[in-house]
Amino acid sequence: MAWVIFILGCGRENDFIYDVPAEFELYIDRFIEEAKARGRDITIDNLILKKDSSLPLLYCAVSNTISQKNDVQKIISINVPYCWQNDVQLEAMIFHELGHCILGRVHDNSAMPKGDPKTIMYPDNITVYSPCVYFTGSGCDLSYRRPYYVDELFNPLTPVPDWAK
Numbered sequence: 001m002a003w004v005i006f007i008l009g010c011g012r013e014n015d016f017i018y019d020v021p022a023e024f025e026l027y028i029d030r031f032i033e034e035a036k037a038r039g040r041d042i043t044i045d046n047l048i049l050k051k052d053s054s055l056p057l058l059y060c061a062v063s064n065t066i067s068q069k070n071d072v073q074k075i076i077s078i079n080v081p082y083c084w085q086n087d088v089q090l091e092a093m094i095f096h097e098l099g100h101c102i103l104g105r106v107h108d109n110s111a112m113p114k115g116d117p118k119t120i121m122y123p124d125n126i127t128v129y130s131p132c133v134y135f136t137g138s139g140c141d142l143s144y145r146r147p148y149y150v151d152e153l154f155n156p157l158t159p160v161p162d163w164a165k
């Protein structure tokens with residue numbers, strides 16, 4: 001009996017795992033690098049990222065928790081079939097989910113003066129800094145917006161950029 005208690009007592013603190021498929025690992029590493037470039041030292045060793053074909057169609061991905069705390073196993077489930085149309089949208093989707101489960105950020109529906117989402121944490125929008133998927137004129141490439149959105153992810157007080165005024 002004594003050891004059962006010992007095992008359970010230990011497990012509570014130490015049973016978090018890191019399990020991210022190789023195809024998505026790059027984006028986790030990039031999130032850590034972008035944090036570091038902004039003076040934030042983030043370690044991600046408690047994360048399961050998995051594909052889940054049972055998610056409602058509405059969601060590209062979901063996170064099981066909104067918290068900076070390391071007190072539950074963090075799990076990001078990615079809907080199958082995939083909903084992104086290029087690697088940049090995939091990055092924005094993973095950054096959004098890490099915003100929930102690593103940074104503890106909630107959804108934010110606010111818009112900037114020209115109507116653009118204020119943040120990657122806008123719900124259900126993985127195209128905020130996407131390049132053109134189909135070329136529909138010069139306005140479809142939003143790549144230049146990435147520095148602002150990544151800044152804002154790590155610091156919600158980032159000022160509104162000129163292109164959004």
Ligand SMILES: [Zn+2]
Pocket residue numbers: 096097100107123124
């Ligand atoms: Zn979300």
